[in-house]
Amino acid sequence: MATWFITGASRGLGAQIARAALAAGNDVVAAVRDPDRLPDDLKGSDRVLPLALDVTRAQDIPGAVQTAVERFGGIDVLVNNAGRGLLGAVEEITDAEARSLFDLNVFALIDMTRAVLPVMRRQGSGKIVNIGSRSGFEGEPGVGLYSASKFAVAGLSEALSKELAPFGIQCMVVEPGVLRTDFLDATSLSLAGTRIADYDGTPAHVTLDWAQTANHTQLGDPVKAAALIYEVTVQDELPTHLYLGPDTLDRLQVKLAQIEKDLAPWRAKSAATAHDTAAA
Template identity: 45%
Template sequence: MNPRTWFVTGTSRGLGLELVSQLLRRGDNVAATTRSIERLEKALGPIDSSRLLALELDLVDESAVTAAIATTAERFGAIDVVVNNAGYGFLGAVEEVTDAEARQLFDVQIFGVWNVLRAVLPAMRTRGSGHIVNISSILGLTAFPGWGLYSAAKFALEGLTESLAAEVSEFGIDVTLVEPGYTRTDFLRGSSIGLPVTTKDGYDAIRDMTEAHLAMPGTQLGDPVKAAAAIIDVAVSGKAPLHQLLGSDSYGLARARIESLTNDVEAGHALALTTDIA
């Protein structure tokens, strides 16, 4: 089989790093974006560098993203798969999130994705093929107290991706949302989680939840090796649904969300029908 060319964001740690490692071992070509090439190369260890294009990239810089996509195409040819993986978490009550914190997180998880999509889609449409994998979260389908900002960004990514999938299906482009549960990476460590600069009195339950989550690394249910392999399978098989859950915890929470939403829809059914023009 001919090697595929992948463009993967957020690759110097966690799920992104594991994904790049597995892709290189498969013999595929990988353009890996990161804020620190040195950190990425150190984390990867000895590799066949001929198949790796490490790109130091600020995803919020649209012109830089466009240049990175062009550089990847020049190096490896057509980009077959894009994995929008970059992002970080944030734990805090809605009232505690500052404007700057909210905008910074959306810059990475929404506007950065949008920059990648605008840069890569023209060539995929012309070629009539390609696969876009957007890494969401179970918190893109449901929400918990203290996760308002993170869920807001992931809910936005879900809406963006569902619209995208419908728009590009006629061009032969596949689109998948991957929704992991808790995965045993450093996502809940200081390097990958944001906390509010100031906290407000009265949110004791959120303080307790935050402490419990910060103590969680090393105990999460999800295996990042298996999760990365599943993402590869999604792209290689081309048979995944639009929403691909990862992890039994993610599956259970999704089912609970469906039941809760169904109950709300039915509870509001009678009133909903009263607002039509008679």
């Protein structure tokens, strides 16, 4: 039995991960902004600790971690799941909108991780599961700022996996495709406050129009996704990236092909920018 600390656990993928961990006999700390919105099946278990926590309030995080440790004795798995989307061409996104997005998707994740790491280092073990996105390895039109935030999550996760290995702590970033959750609801997804007509009919607004019609028809099954995340997390060794979903796998192949296309014509000249050691 392990203790899972899951942010954004009231619905969607976070709630399904909590259910998977609970069903397997683990203790779950369900960190949510409003514990009253936690599903009844999670609220009703004595192995679930509902915690009121807005992860963007950095000053509240250490107390939440301490409460979890006092209740269950430690934290074995941290799932940084809380996050939201932002749609719009990069030019349409205001500074305030971009900073608000990064406060939740990136800086809150950093704050949560820093608060839990002393616990895991004392234990000599632990696993950190960061929920990224397919948009975290491929910048996509119409979600440029969201992609930027998830690229940050992927980079942080890769660095953490190496920094924390000496302490027996592992880190993995999960990069799912579109899941049939509430992610495209207004409660999870923001639209740029400005719409520039010049982008109508271009890829940025095609994505925007798709998101407004695709809600709750997405390809991915969050129950199956959560089951796989749980299965992978309980293995002895975590992958650095968990590429999750058929659309993620398809886009990964596109990304790899693009890397090779960009690299091939300039590989030799790129290599030739080194100092000529023979001449020196």
